Amino acid sequence: xxxxxxxxxxxxxxxxxxxxxDFALVLRNATRxxxxxxxxxxxxxxxxxxLALLAVLGVTALLGASEVLGTGIRIAGAAYLLYLGxxxxxxxxxxxxxxxxxxxxxxxxxxxxxxxxxxxxPFVQGMVSNLLNPKVAVFYLSLxxxxxxxxxxxxxxxxxxxxxxxxxxxxxxxLLLTGIKRVTGFLARPRTxxxxxxxxxxxxxxxxxxxLTKTLVSA
Numbered sequence: 001x002x003x004x005x006x007x008x009x010x011x012x013x014x015x016x017x018x019x020x021x022d023f024a025l026v027l028r029n030a031t032r033x034x035x036x037x038x039x040x041x042x043x044x045x046x047x048x049x050x051l052a053l054l055a056v057l058g059v060t061a062l063l064g065a066s067e068v069l070g071t072g073i074r075i076a077g078a079a080y081l082l083y084l085g086x087x088x089x090x091x092x093x094x095x096x097x098x099x100x101x102x103x104x105x106x107x108x109x110x111x112x113x114x115x116x117x118x119x120x121x122p123f124v125q126g127m128v129s130n131l132l133n134p135k136v137a138v139f140y141l142s143l144x145x146x147x148x149x150x151x152x153x154x155x156x157x158x159x160x161x162x163x164x165x166x167x168x169x170x171x172x173x174x175l176l177l178t179g180i181k182r183v184t185g186f187l188a189r190p191r192t193x194x195x196x197x198x199x200x201x202x203x204x205x206x207x208x209x210x211x212l213t214k215t216l217v218s219a
C-alpha cells in the first residue's frame with residue numbers, strides 16, 4: 001500500500017504541476033492583483049472538488065462511458081477555452097480609436113480596476129474551465145482504477161485518492177499565489193500585463209484548439 005500511495009502522490013504532482021489552462025487563467029488574472037488570482041484559484045479548487053465528489057460517487061465513470069456525453073463535454077470545454085483565449089487577445093491588444101483627436105488610453109478598459117477579464121468573474125472562469133477540463137476528467141477516469149489501496153474498500157480508496165489530489169492542488173495554488181504576491185508590482189506594469197494576458201490567451205487558444213481538433217477527428 002505504501003508503494004501504491006507513493007506512486008499516486010507522484011502522479012498527482014505531475015498532473016498538478018504541469019502548466020495548463022488552469023495555470024494560464026490564474027496567471028492571467030494575476031495581472032490585476034493577488035486577489036483576482038486567488039479568486040480564480042478558488043474557482044478552480046471548487047471545480048476540482050465537484051469533479052472529485054463526482055468521481056467518488058461514480059458519476060464521472062458513468063459520464064465517461066457515454067461517448068455522446070464525453071464528446072459534448074470536450075467540445076464545450078474546448079469552446080470555452082477558445083472564448084477565453086480570444087477575449088484575452090482582445091484585452092491584450094485592444095483596437096485603438098480612429099476618431100481624430102481622441103487621446104490614446106494607456107490602460108485599456110479590460111485592465112481597469114473592477115472589470116473582470118474575459119467577461120465573467122475570475123471565480124466563474126476558474127470553476128467552469130476546470131469542470132470542462134478534459135485533463136482532470138481523464139485523471140479521475142483513467143488513473144484512479146490503476147491504484148489499489150487494499151485492504152480499504154473501493155469507496156474509501158476513491159475518497160482517499162480524491163482528498164490527496166485536492167490537498168496537493170491546494171498546496172500548489174497556495175505556493176503559486178505566494179509567489180505572485182511577491183511580484184504584484186511587476187505583473188501590474190502595462191507591458192508585462194500585455195505580455196502575460198496575450199501569452200495566456202495563446203495557451204488557452206492552443207489547448208482549446210487542440211482539444212476541439214482531436215475531438216472532431218475522433219468523432
